[in-house]
Amino acid sequence: MRFARHVAAIAGKDLRAEIRTKEGFNAALAFAVVILILFSFAIDPTSEQMREMSGGLLWIVFAFAGALVLNRSFPRETPNDSLDVLLASPVSPPALLLGKTIANFVILIAIESLCLPLFGILYNMDWTRQPALLAATLLLATWAITVIGTVFSALTVNLRLRELMLPVLIYPMLIPALMAAMKLTTLLIAGAPPEPGDWLWFRLLIGFDIIFTLLAQALVETVLLG
Amino acid sequence: MDDRNFTFLFYGFAAAWGILAAYVVTLASRESNLKRQIENLKRMLEDKETSKS
Amino acid sequence: MPRPILSSALAAAGGLWLIRNLHVVTLQLPDEAAQGAVYRNLFFHVPAWFTCFTAFAFAGLAGIAYIVRKRMVFDTLAVACVEAGVAFTLIGLATGSIWARIIWGIWWTWDARLTWALITCLVYFGYLMLRESLDDPTSRARISAVFSTFAFVSVAITYKSIEWWRTQHPGPVLDFRTGGGQIDKAMQSALYHNWGALMLIAAALVLIRMRQEDSRRELEALRRYVHAQ
Numbered sequence: 001m002r003f004a005r006h007v008a009a010i011a012g013k014d015l016r017a018e019i020r021t022k023e024g025f026n027a028a029l030a031f032a033v034v035i036l037i038l039f040s041f042a043i044d045p046t047s048e049q050m051r052e053m054s055g056g057l058l059w060i061v062f063a064f065a066g067a068l069v070l071n072r073s074f075p076r077e078t079p080n081d082s083l084d085v086l087l088a089s090p091v092s093p094p095a096l097l098l099g100k101t102i103a104n105f106v107i108l109i110a111i112e113s114l115c116l117p118l119f120g121i122l123y124n125m126d127w128t129r130q131p132a133l134l135a136a137t138l139l140l141a142t143w144a145i146t147v148i149g150t151v152f153s154a155l156t157v158n159l160r161l162r163e164l165m166l167p168v169l170i171y172p173m174l175i176p177a178l179m180a181a182m183k184l185t186t187l188l189i190a191g192a193p194p195e196p197g198d199w200l201w202f203r204l205l206i207g208f209d210i211i212f213t214l215l216a217q218a219l220v221e222t223v224l225l226g
Numbered sequence: 227m228d229d230r231n232f233t234f235l236f237y238g239f240a241a242a243w244g245i246l247a248a249y250v251v252t253l254a255s256r257e258s259n260l261k262r263q264i265e266n267l268k269r270m271l272e273d274k275e276t277s278k279s
Numbered sequence: 280m281p282r283p284i285l286s287s288a289l290a291a292a293g294g295l296w297l298i299r300n301l302h303v304v305t306l307q308l309p310d311e312a313a314q315g316a317v318y319r320n321l322f323f324h325v326p327a328w329f330t331c332f333t334a335f336a337f338a339g340l341a342g343i344a345y346i347v348r349k350r351m352v353f354d355t356l357a358v359a360c361v362e363a364g365v366a367f368t369l370i371g372l373a374t375g376s377i378w379a380r381i382i383w384g385i386w387w388t389w390d391a392r393l394t395w396a397l398i399t400c401l402v403y404f405g406y407l408m409l410r411e412s413l414d415d416p417t418s419r420a421r422i423s424a425v426f427s428t429f430a431f432v433s434v435a436i437t438y439k440s441i442e443w444w445r446t447q448h449p450g451p452v453l454d455f456r457t458g459g460g461q462i463d464k465a466m467q468s469a470l471y472h473n474w475g476a477l478m479l480i481a482a483a484l485v486l487i488r489m490r491q492e493d494s495r496r497e498l499e500a501l502r503r504y505v506h507a508q
Contacts (some may be wrong), residue, residue, distance in 0.1 A: 057367075156420055169426070171408065172401040173433040176440040204440050215432060218409045219425045222346050226421050230389035234381045237382070238320035241373035242327065249366040260494055263501055267501055274508065 006091040010099025018107055025107055032065040032115050036122060047175045050123045055186030059117060059178050063145060066108050067167045070149035073100050074157040083157070084086040087224060099221040101150040108142050129191030131139075137188065140205040141181035144212065148173055154223050170198075180204045286486035293479030300473045308466060317381045324374040325453075326474035327367045328396075330481050334364030335403070339431030345424040351496070354420035357427055358410060359488035361403050363481045368400045391441045398437050402430045416496050 015173055018025055039057055043049070077083040120127045127134065152170050156162040171178075180201040187198060304322045311318035342359035344350075375393070376386050387393065406426055411418035453467060 151429075155425060156409075158413075158418065159409075165409065165412060169405045172398050172405060173429060175398055176433075176437050179440065201444060204443070208436060211436065212429075212430065215429065219346070221430060222421060223425050226417065231315040233380050234377055235317045235319050238317070238323065238374045240379040241377060242370045244325040245366060245370045245373060249362075249484070252492070253484070256491060258490065260498060263498055263502075264494075267498070267505060271504055274505070 002090075003092070004096035007099040007102065010086075010091060010096055011102040014100055014103035018078075018103070023109060024069050025111065028065040028068040028107075029111050029114060031068055032061045032111060035064060035119065036115065036119060039225055040122065045123070050125060051184065051190055053129055054119070054123075054125060054127070054189045055182040055184070056200045058115070058119060059141070059182045062108070062112055063174065063178060064141070064147060064167075065111050065115075066104075066142075066145045067170070069104055069107050069111075070146065070153050070170075071163050071166050072111070073104055073150050073153040075153070075162065078157065081225050083224075093221045093224045095216045096224070097151060097154065097216060100153075101146050101216075104146040104150055105143055108146060109138065112138055112142065123191065126191075127189045130188040133194065134185065134188045137181055137184045137200070137205070140202070140209055141177055143209050144177035144205065145170075145174060146183075147209065147213050147216055151220060151223065154220065174216065177205060177208045180208075282486055282490055286483045287469055288488075289479050289486070291468065291484035293476050293483060296476035296479065298474065300469060300476055303469050303472070308469060314382060317378060320374045320378040322470055322473050323477075324371055324378065326477045327371040327374065329474050330477045331364045331367035331371060333478065334360045334367065334481060334485070335399070335431070335434065338364060338427055342427035342431070345420060345465050351420060354424065355489045355496075356485070356493045357423065358407075358492055359485040361406050361427070362488055365400065365407070365485070365486045367477070367481065368396065368403070372396060374398065385386075395434075395438050395441045398436050398441075402434060406430060414499075416499060474503040 024158070036057075074083065077086060087093070091099075093192065116127060119125065148170055152166055156165050156169070159165055184194075184198070184201050184205075187194060304319055306372060308319075310316050338357045338360035341353045341360060345353035345357065371395075376394075379388070380386050388471070406423060409426055410419055410423050453462060453470070
């Protein structure tokens, strides 16, 4: 119970700071929109081609925007030694990590739900044919990005060049999740109901989320306290 | 002469040995680098000792 | 036995064993029926992969051991294993690519195992880069131990998930995977012999690298001491 209260407090703190300044949110959203627009110059796709590439494009955009959000998650606590204060508080490191993960998750989901309609308008794509399953894919894969990204944000907080290191470190690890998300998103935007074989990718996403959430929770104490 | 694809067999073996050799060379260069740094450190220590006395 | 002598002995034994294997592979074994001489790359390709799996597995275990026991020797072992593993991964990629140029007609294809190998390589390059950008030995050991645990798990998941994605790579032929009958006995024994030789060489490299890491840490400590005075 205490754990849940601490998680909520941390998540609430991060979200409130983000709502008041909107720094990370605006930067990541602008970045995502720029990539969406640049992509139309890169290949000038017909709508049929676009349907086949939609999953890939969207998740590259989300993963890049995610890295911008995640890059700030722990480093924002370094001025004035806020991180030390947080660690000295009764909040345990797992609760701190989970709270921050949830905050990042909410921010990234907000960015995604703005990008998706924009993508639909710009590329003339009807993406609402399988809304429930598409939402499930978004939630699961976004959790995968944020849970790994947040723990790596803690890992790289004291690094030189951490803004460059974080994407280099997390993208290779995210490949299974991104792969599944790209497959599913392309499929669901095309509108066909998933075939039995496609549920495999949902299982992969769920397994990925569970394993890395547990691993992050188990290791975060070593990361933050030593 | 190459019905048996001998050329590419050679390339393969050369690549395997080449990479191994390259790694050994980087190890060796790192070793000499370490030695040089130790020398520098020793000299620095001696300088400090002499300036103290 | 002191470490320098042990590592030289291992390297010498591995080298001699390799020469013996080279004789068997090039002069005693016949060409493969369909592939000609180029199939002999296999005798480096497969053992190199086995060696790099072993090295990465040891690195993962060493990472976990450091988190549990907090002893520097595990960190030293981990970095030495990762470096040797990356070297053998590159050998596996290069020999495989050269073989594929003849047999498949292309240098590279996005087949399951090739993709996996490339991702693994990237993950462990990340590990080495991460180490380079950390100066304090204790936090470097701690953070790389956590990273190598993540890397190990992620590499395992990637292996499974990419298998579902697509596959073109030849399936397993060795007896312990197939139950026998897929590969000529003499070729299989040459393969195992080469694995043994490469493992000895890898062990020698790991020992040398561990010694270097020790002296590097000592040097860093000394430098801090000198500057503090």
